[in-house]
Amino acid sequence: MRLLDNAPVGRFTAVIFLAIAFTFCQSKVGDAQAHDAGARMERVADGVYAIIHDDATEEWVHGNTGVIVGDDGVLVVDATYLPSRARADIALIRTVTDKPVRYLVLTHLHRDHNGGASAYRDAFPDVAVVSGEDTREFISINRAATARAAAAPNSSLRARFATLEGRLASGMDSTGQPLTAAGKAALEKNIRERRVELEDLSSMRVIVPNVAVPHALDVYLGGRRIEIRNRGRAHSPEDITVYAPAERVLFSGDIVVQARFLYVGTAWPTEWTRTLREIEATEIASLVPGHGPVLHDLTYTRATRELYEGVSAQVADMLRQGLTLEQIQQRVDTKRLRAASPAWVGAEKDDDWKRSIQLLVTRAWHDLRGLD
Numbered sequence: 001m002r003l004l005d006n007a008p009v010g011r012f013t014a015v016i017f018l019a020i021a022f023t024f025c026q027s028k029v030g031d032a033q034a035h036d037a038g039a040r041m042e043r044v045a046d047g048v049y050a051i052i053h054d055d056a057t058e059e060w061v062h063g064n065t066g067v068i069v070g071d072d073g074v075l076v077v078d079a080t081y082l083p084s085r086a087r088a089d090i091a092l093i094r095t096v097t098d099k100p101v102r103y104l105v106l107t108h109l110h111r112d113h114n115g116g117a118s119a120y121r122d123a124f125p126d127v128a129v130v131s132g133e134d135t136r137e138f139i140s141i142n143r144a145a146t147a148r149a150a151a152a153p154n155s156s157l158r159a160r161f162a163t164l165e166g167r168l169a170s171g172m173d174s175t176g177q178p179l180t181a182a183g184k185a186a187l188e189k190n191i192r193e194r195r196v197e198l199e200d201l202s203s204m205r206v207i208v209p210n211v212a213v214p215h216a217l218d219v220y221l222g223g224r225r226i227e228i229r230n231r232g233r234a235h236s237p238e239d240i241t242v243y244a245p246a247e248r249v250l251f252s253g254d255i256v257v258q259a260r261f262l263y264v265g266t267a268w269p270t271e272w273t274r275t276l277r278e279i280e281a282t283e284i285a286s287l288v289p290g291h292g293p294v295l296h297d298l299t300y301t302r303a304t305r306e307l308y309e310g311v312s313a314q315v316a317d318m319l320r321q322g323l324t325l326e327q328i329q330q331r332v333d334t335k336r337l338r339a340a341s342p343a344w345v346g347a348e349k350d351d352d353w354k355r356s357i358q359l360l361v362t363r364a365w366h367d368l369r370g371l372d
Contacts, residue, residue, distance in 0.1 A: 041092045045247035050288040061112035066251040070221020073102035077251040079116040082200040086116025106131040107253025108236040109138035117207035131209035132238040140208045147204035161194040233268035234275045248285035258292030261352035264360045276305035303340040315364040
């Protein structure tokens with residue numbers, strides 16, 4: 001472990017909080033659901049919870065949040081996409097404990113897992129924000145710039161927002177047909193989400209982690225031990241997992257994601273499969289993925305690993321034959337591998353699947369050729 005930016009060394013000073021009345025908690029949950037109706041808190045084990053953010057899309061991204069309650073504080077895994085969504089998560093956490101959040105662990109660099117960190121710093125000023133060493137730098141360099149670009153006057157996000165508002169005003173859908181009641185409701189929801197997104201991004205404060213984990217760090221919340229492990233390159237250039245050994249609960253970040261398409265644009269398939277094998281060798285009762293429902297066996301994890309191994313093996317074989325990247329992308333066959341998981345099956349997802357596999361092939365091609 002490395003402590004950065006003059007962070008306090010050793011045990012972090014406990015923060016004394018006033019007791020919060022149950023009725024106040026209930027009112028905050030109402031506010032939370034108004035901002036994030038798709039969030040639900042699920043008890044995974046004694047004192048261990050997952051906040052599942054349903055129906056994530058490319059436009060409305062949000063990773064799952066992990067919550068581990070100890071004797072003298074709370075550890076949270078990931079801070080979702082926007083501060084408003086993180087505040088909604090904090091309100092949900094307050095329904096199960098009034099203990100302070102002492103640690104916020106950011107599993108990797110992507111915005112849907114760390115954009116809301118400022119909400120935790122506001123609510124818990126002494127919180128230790130933990131990440132991998134490289135991830136700390138990635139967040140410092142990229143997060144403010146990407147937020148400013150998204151909220152800029154001529155950004156694609158503002159253009160989409162204007163298009164949606166124009167469509168609602170005209171009463172017509174994207175094909176020029178009159179909006180149905182269901183279509184109007186979906187459009188209004190989309191506009192609400194875009195408005196919140198623009199407001200949050202326009203005032204985004206970047207919280208740079210002050211605790212770096214080069215390899216491994218165990219933290220204690222009273223008698224509860226939690227293992228934080230830097231897995232290196234996998235889904236992203238640096239991925240962290242959080243494991244509660246007594247309860248056998250693993251928070252995987254995006255090393256494991258159950259979604260309608262694969263998140264592989266910054267992947268390192270060779271090292272990712274090694275990490276997935278390490279996870280399969282771990283004693284796990286429940287696995288909370290970066291996106292998707294809580295998993296209670298390793299069937300999906302194994303299918304994911306076999307998919308990446310199968311694609312990488314095909315890419316390696318075709319590289320030996322001297323085929324180009326374009327030729328390899330056309331010839332890689334994932335039909336059998338895709339059938340291994342119901343989450344990946346469905347004609348409505350074919351275009352997403354094809355794009356994901358093209359990205360996975362590209363990443364494997366770079367990986368196997370030793371290219372960054």
